Amino acid sequence: MSFAERIDAVLHHARPDRVPFAPYDNLVPRGDFARELRDRGMGLCLRLGTIWSEQPNVVVQTRSEGDAQITTYITPRGKVSMRRKTHLGRIADGSSIVEQGLIKGVEDYEPVLFMIDDTIFHVDNSIYFNAARDVGTDGVIFHGGV
Incomplete structure (x- = not known):
């Protein structure tokens, strides 16, 4: 399962293959170490507003x-x-x-x-769609409000 599939499973009361792990996005390290953590199953929870x-x-x-x-x-x-x-x-x-x-x-x-x-x-849904395209199955996007 991808991270996004794990989150979706939890939200629909299904059992994921392993517990999804996603720290606050401001605490995620950047660079190679972040990629290594994502390869090991860590996901991204991005908060943004449209x-x-x-x-x-x-x-x-x-x-x-x-x-x-x-x-x-x-x-x-x-x-x-x-x-x-x-x-x-x-x-x-x-x-x-x-x-x-x-x-x-x-x-x-x-x-x-x-x-x-x-x-x-004003509403700009392209912000959401661009972020969803960029993060792919490595994360999920939450609306951050106005």
């Missing part, structure tokens, strides 16, 4: 303060900001934790509702 969004009437400003990133959204209905903690270590791999959200008081609802109404979503 949907993206834009807000044409919202100005976004970002600044850093130490290990925090402050993002301010300026709308015709006012401005709101959020604070994220960054630099969480290797496992987090570029992730962040929201320390302070957009809505801190009643006055923040109008700009946030404007941002929601102003959001335009």
Whole structure:
């Protein structure tokens, strides 16, 4: 069985020939060692998004303060900001934790509702199909969200 067939078997409550092994993709080594691991049965679980969004009437400003990133959204209905903690270590791999959200008081609802109404979503399924072609049966692809 290929890695993709093993994952498919597990998802359909069937028994694979061996347990599929796939670490987080950001922890997989690169180069010859990665190929050796894949030849021994390790698979790839790729996370990617095919949907993206834009807000044409919202100005976004970002600044850093130490290990925090402050993002301010300026709308015709006012401005709101959020604070994220960054630099969480290797496992987090570029992730962040929201320390302070957009809505801190009643006055923040109008700009946030404007941002929601102003959001335009786009879909590009070719991202998925290109990745599926490239990874073949060595892995599976999960949608990573917007």
